[in-house]
Amino acid sequence: MKTLIQFLIYLLIAVVVIVLGIILGDAASWYFAWLVGTVMIVLISAAGGALLDTQEEEKNKAG
Amino acid sequence: MINDTVVELSRWQFAATALYHFLFVPLTLGLSFMLAAMETVYVTTGKKIYRDMTMFWGKLFLINFALGVATGLTMEFEFGTNWSFYSSFVGDIFGAPLAIEGLMAFFMESTFVGLMAFGWQRLSKGQHLIVTYLVALGSNLSALWILVANGFMQDPQGASFNPVTMRMELTNFAALIFSHDAQAKFVHTSIAGYVTAAIFVAGISAWYMLRGKHIELAKRSFRMAALFGVLATAGVITLGDALGFVGGNAQPSKLAAMEAMWQTEPAPAPFNVAAWPSQSEQRNTWALQIPYVLTPLLTHTLTKEVPGIQEIEAQAAQRIKNGIPAVEALKVLSSDPTNAQALAQFKAHEKDLGYGFLVKRYAANQDVSLATDADIAKAAKDTIPEVAAIFWTFRIMVALGLIMLAYFILAVIYTLRNNVQNQRWFLKIAPWMIPVPFLACETGWLVAELGRQPWTVYEMLPTWMSASSHSVGYMVFSLTGFVLLYSVFIAVEMYLMVKFIRQGPDEHPHAPAQPQTGSGGAYAPAGVMMKREEN
Numbered sequence: 001m002k003t004l005i006q007f008l009i010y011l012l013i014a015v016v017v018i019v020l021g022i023i024l025g026d027a028a029s030w031y032f033a034w035l036v037g038t039v040m041i042v043l044i045s046a047a048g049g050a051l052l053d054t055q056e057e058e059k060n061k062a063g
Numbered sequence: 064m065i066n067d068t069v070v071e072l073s074r075w076q077f078a079a080t081a082l083y084h085f086l087f088v089p090l091t092l093g094l095s096f097m098l099a100a101m102e103t104v105y106v107t108t109g110k111k112i113y114r115d116m117t118m119f120w121g122k123l124f125l126i127n128f129a130l131g132v133a134t135g136l137t138m139e140f141e142f143g144t145n146w147s148f149y150s151s152f153v154g155d156i157f158g159a160p161l162a163i164e165g166l167m168a169f170f171m172e173s174t175f176v177g178l179m180a181f182g183w184q185r186l187s188k189g190q191h192l193i194v195t196y197l198v199a200l201g202s203n204l205s206a207l208w209i210l211v212a213n214g215f216m217q218d219p220q221g222a223s224f225n226p227v228t229m230r231m232e233l234t235n236f237a238a239l240i241f242s243h244d245a246q247a248k249f250v251h252t253s254i255a256g257y258v259t260a261a262i263f264v265a266g267i268s269a270w271y272m273l274r275g276k277h278i279e280l281a282k283r284s285f286r287m288a289a290l291f292g293v294l295a296t297a298g299v300i301t302l303g304d305a306l307g308f309v310g311g312n313a314q315p316s317k318l319a320a321m322e323a324m325w326q327t328e329p330a331p332a333p334f335n336v337a338a339w340p341s342q343s344e345q346r347n348t349w350a351l352q353i354p355y356v357l358t359p360l361l362t363h364t365l366t367k368e369v370p371g372i373q374e375i376e377a378q379a380a381q382r383i384k385n386g387i388p389a390v391e392a393l394k395v396l397s398s399d400p401t402n403a404q405a406l407a408q409f410k411a412h413e414k415d416l417g418y419g420f421l422v423k424r425y426a427a428n429q430d431v432s433l434a435t436d437a438d439i440a441k442a443a444k445d446t447i448p449e450v451a452a453i454f455w456t457f458r459i460m461v462a463l464g465l466i467m468l469a470y471f472i473l474a475v476i477y478t479l480r481n482n483v484q485n486q487r488w489f490l491k492i493a494p495w496m497i498p499v500p501f502l503a504c505e506t507g508w509l510v511a512e513l514g515r516q517p518w519t520v521y522e523m524l525p526t527w528m529s530a531s532s533h534s535v536g537y538m539v540f541s542l543t544g545f546v547l548l549y550s551v552f553i554a555v556e557m558y559l560m561v562k563f564i565r566q567g568p569d570e571h572p573h574a575p576a577q578p579q580t581g582s583g584g585a586y587a588p589a590g591v592m593m594k595r596e597e598n
Contacts, residue, residue: 030247030250031246037298038203041100041294042096042103043100043103044290044294045287046103047290048286048289048479049101051479052283052478052481
């Protein structure tokens with residue numbers, strides 16, 4: 001059930017983003033690019049932190 | 064007529080306060096989203112070190128935020144005190160985004176920044192994360208509305224001049240906020256803030272690693288800053304190109320000044336890598352050129368001509384002649400608003416009204432009907448901004464941007480290999496990189512604002528008409544006061560930042576001492592194992 005709710009939430013976010021993209025596409029393409037770009041930068045940066053933890057754990061296991 | 068010295072001093076005062084304020088803004092814009100990224104990892108992985116990171120960098124964020132607010136407040140009042148004609152002329156349009164900035168974005172970030180600082184023990188992890196994101200969003204929305212207002216000054220969209228009320232009125236709010244200049248300026252400025260924050264975090268983290276202090280926190284902060292920074296720097300360079308393209312279409316004189324391009328040359332024109340422009344002789348005394356590069360760089364085509372300064376000046380002289388009847392008609396309408404003939408004359412020449420205002424400065428008794436060809440030529444020359452200053456500040460900004468890109472590429476390579484702590488030469492450079500994005504932001508602002516001259520509202524309202532009629536003594540006194548006060552603010556910021564950076568993170572805030580175990584080997588500062596928070 002929890003997985004289904006998560007799936008529906010992510011689906012809703014995806015729909016909202018697509019609709020925003022269509023609405024803002026012509027008039028506000030730069031604002032939309034900022035929104036998408038910022039989310040991407042934040043998430044990739046966060047993923048980098050998590051990746052470092054994995055690298056460290058593997059290093060500790062090996063060493 | 065307003066004293067020219069007063070106008071110059073008003074410009075210096077606004078430039079000084081804006082440049083001081085802009086030392087705080089970029090860090091706030093970027094660090095808020097970096098905190099959000101750090102806290103996202105904390106909430107998703109439950110690892111306490113990311114909470115420590117968020118709290119430590121959050122402390123530095125709060126210092127910067129508080130001083131940024133203090134330095135920003137005065138500028139909104141300066142529009143009224145030093146630029147009263149400007150405020151009256153475009154207040155209906157300019158006031159709207161500034162009011163929205165105060166009521167929506169500033170209130171939002173100020174409210175949530177309190178929750179972010181004091182809510183660690185009172186909010187759940189998820190709630191606190193949402194608050195941090197709202198602070199970041201609020202900070203950037205604040206910048207958005209300011210840049211919408213600035214975008215209007217650069218490319219006035221969504222407004223028209225009403226000859227009856229004698230001021231500009233808002234006709235289309237959507238056109239104002241969705242103007243290409245406002246959009247491109249916002250994304251470029253906001254992302255430049257991300258770069259600033261990334262270099263700040265990476266520089267301090269490198270300093271910790273060099274000294275063997277707070278290693279685990281520093282390594283993670285450096286990793287996140289490097290990835291954040293490399294993407295943001297690539298973005299800011301791309302968006303800078305876009306802003307040049309958009310701005311070049313709206314303000315050809317700024318673009319020509321940025322490239323020190325005096326004559327219109329057949330496409331594809333050469334690019335001046337370096338040059339020494341002479342404003343009086345209207346030529347470059349020397350120039351280092353790359354053939355064929357300028358046209359594709361500026362127009363994104365190989366065939367479109369880029370107008371040179373001399374051509375722009377000739378067009379301006381023609382527009383001044385066309386704008387004179389509009390100003391004459393306004394004079395009639397000011398005493399007889401129903402005069403149909405004057406209204407028709409105004410409508411026929413409305414688009415060149417601002418150019419008509421330009422020559423008023425030189426015409427005898429400020430009566431444009433008495434303007435001579437020599438007056439028109441002087442006014443036309445005024446339409447060209449300071450070429451050498453713009454050319455070189457623009458190049459400094461671009462060079463700094465490229466240096467930062469190279470720095471972040473190396474940072475990403477080293478950190479992804481997980482051996483950045485062994486690259487001591489790189490760690491030594493990193494703290495010295497901290498001033499670079501601040502300098503790039505300041506030069507970027509100078510290019511944008513010097514390039515807009517001689518207008519406060521491009522092609523609508525000349526700067527010389529916009530200022531208040533203060534005395535020179537008053538302006539010198541207030542300028543000196545602001546410079547001293549703001550210098551104190553900078554000194555306070557530096558003192559607090561250095562103090563808290565030296566003090567370092569509190570690695571166990573609000574928590575009882577954790578027993579040391581081997582289970583949290585993922586972060587083992589200097590042989591000390593920190594226990595992974597159980598959640």
